[in-house]
Amino acid sequence: MADTIYDVAIIGSGPAGYTAAIRAGQLGLKVALIESASVLGGTCLHVGCIPTKALLFNAELWDHLKHATDYGIDGVEGRALNWESVQKRKASIVTKHTKGLEFLMKKNKVTVISGYGKLTGAAKHPSDEDLSLGAPAKDGMHRIELAGAKGETSEVKAKNVILASGSEAKTMFGLKPDDRILTNIEILAVQQPPKSLIAIGAGAVGLEFSSIFRSFGTEVTLVEYLPRIAPFEDEEISKELTRVFKKRGIDVNTGAKVEKIEKTENGVKVTWVGANGKAVEKEAEKVLVAVGRAPRTENVGIEKTRIELDRGFVKVNETQETAEPGIYAIGDIVAGFPQLAHVGAMSGIVAVSKIAGRAFRAVRRDRIPACTYCDPQIGSAGLTEAQAKEKGYTVKVGKFPFAGNSKATIVGSHDGFVKIVADAQYGEILGVHIIGPQATELIAEAVAVMELEGTIDELMFTIHAHPTLAEAMLDAYAAVEGMAINA
Numbered sequence: 001m002a003d004t005i006y007d008v009a010i011i012g013s014g015p016a017g018y019t020a021a022i023r024a025g026q027l028g029l030k031v032a033l034i035e036s037a038s039v040l041g042g043t044c045l046h047v048g049c050i051p052t053k054a055l056l057f058n059a060e061l062w063d064h065l066k067h068a069t070d071y072g073i074d075g076v077e078g079r080a081l082n083w084e085s086v087q088k089r090k091a092s093i094v095t096k097h098t099k100g101l102e103f104l105m106k107k108n109k110v111t112v113i114s115g116y117g118k119l120t121g122a123a124k125h126p127s128d129e130d131l132s133l134g135a136p137a138k139d140g141m142h143r144i145e146l147a148g149a150k151g152e153t154s155e156v157k158a159k160n161v162i163l164a165s166g167s168e169a170k171t172m173f174g175l176k177p178d179d180r181i182l183t184n185i186e187i188l189a190v191q192q193p194p195k196s197l198i199a200i201g202a203g204a205v206g207l208e209f210s211s212i213f214r215s216f217g218t219e220v221t222l223v224e225y226l227p228r229i230a231p232f233e234d235e236e237i238s239k240e241l242t243r244v245f246k247k248r249g250i251d252v253n254t255g256a257k258v259e260k261i262e263k264t265e266n267g268v269k270v271t272w273v274g275a276n277g278k279a280v281e282k283e284a285e286k287v288l289v290a291v292g293r294a295p296r297t298e299n300v301g302i303e304k305t306r307i308e309l310d311r312g313f314v315k316v317n318e319t320q321e322t323a324e325p326g327i328y329a330i331g332d333i334v335a336g337f338p339q340l341a342h343v344g345a346m347s348g349i350v351a352v353s354k355i356a357g358r359a360f361r362a363v364r365r366d367r368i369p370a371c372t373y374c375d376p377q378i379g380s381a382g383l384t385e386a387q388a389k390e391k392g393y394t395v396k397v398g399k400f401p402f403a404g405n406s407k408a409t410i411v412g413s414h415d416g417f418v419k420i421v422a423d424a425q426y427g428e429i430l431g432v433h434i435i436g437p438q439a440t441e442l443i444a445e446a447v448a449v450m451e452l453e454g455t456i457d458e459l460m461f462t463i464h465a466h467p468t469l470a471e472a473m474l475d476a477y478a479a480v481e482g483m484a485i486n487a
């Protein structure tokens, strides 16, 4: 290994790193993928996207069974939730895809290196010879110092390096997660659904776990500092989600500043100051802290390079290259990116395409689907109505409720709507905001439409199959011109 010079060495095997590695292999680059954990896949595969979506599917089935008699299915009244089996199924899904990744690495001739990687300094210096970072490597290669699980060290040399070290859950008041104060990691491993749960933070993670455990009968309290839940979505989405969550029995608290988290004899007590300025105390069996994720950019040798940080996140240009030539950053550590697996994956594809001298399209912030897989689901892309107006567009809005969609009636899911934000002058679609059944699947059409700069005139004549939930998209496009057929 010591004498091998890789075209690209990637630090971190989450969705950003492994996607970059596979594409690099496909492009014929000599690639090393460095991972400190015992398995490939990162947060997404082990304690993020995949296990949560597995539990959400269990929750959805369980909710359907609650209404089984409405669908003419009798005899399931005595149903019982076997949590151990739920957990086993989740684990088997994760294992299957972990093995899948190992296979893909072999298939694409990626050298997987186990160990903790750290940049050791700049490989080259710019013409002004900035020697404050130490002497440049004579061979112009980047070097990564590698520490193995048993403390053994070695070195990896590469022409290019991609940093994909990901993120980890932020905690509050310096509290360490345990069996009662949980982050996404501990909550995924609970022995039983808790009787009561306070979720602090109403972004995707807080919303999804609130939804899962509410389905399984947990008394859920959601506490959000900002004035609304799903705070980065269009305001109407937050309003509809609040309505449905309350209908589902979730206690939703917004504008709530958490002041204290204390262990009690049987659980945890959270104190917050509510929107009305009054202090509220509530006790629950468990607390989920879901207040955002910090980039893992400490202790990877960044200080020995010219890489620039913005509040801990790495600044990059549109090729994902940092201020240190030949070092790229992708995924959750990138400044200005939403922390999503598909953003990480695409940024990895961009970086290796650049390295291989291939054509690419830079990641565009306004073409990213944002999905929250709670019940009801949210799928959105592009500008919210308020953002479009702030940017100076004269907007036209079309909104179509799932209540008017026949497939939504068939699947028994009538909450929510599709909202289209379009430019009034040319009819270009600026944003699509969906809350309701399969919103996370439906949003794919909207992203494709925006990527192709589709207009309302074109989309109103795009045939959508009947009966489908996707027809709600057609009706919403037509609603922009006040001509939805089914409302």
Ligand SMILES: Cc1cc2nc3c(=O)[nH]c(=O)nc-3n(C[C@H](O)[C@H](O)[C@H](O)COP(=O)(O)OP(=O)(O)OC[C@H]3O[C@@H](n4cnc5c(N)ncnc54)[C@H](O)[C@@H]3O)c2cc1C
Pocket (backbone or CB within 6 Å): 011, 012, 013, 014, 015, 016, 017, 034, 035, 036, 037, 040, 041, 042, 043, 044, 045, 047, 048, 049, 050, 052, 053, 115, 116, 117, 118, 164, 165, 166, 167, 184, 205, 296, 299, 300, 330, 331, 332, 333, 339, 340, 341, 342, 343, 344, 373
């Ligand atoms: C509960 C939860 C649910 C989520 N659900 C979704 C979802 O449904 N859809 C979605 O798009 N996103 C979801 N996300 C976000 C998604 O998981 C992240 O955006 C994604 O994992 C980021 O990928 P990444 O490759 O940048 O980093 P990570 O997945 O965090 O992977 C980084 C990897 O780098 C390794 N590493 C770090 N430092 C070093 C080092 N110095 N040397 C060697 N290895 C190192 C780590 O061990 C890790 O394996 C969810 C997140 C959470 C917490």
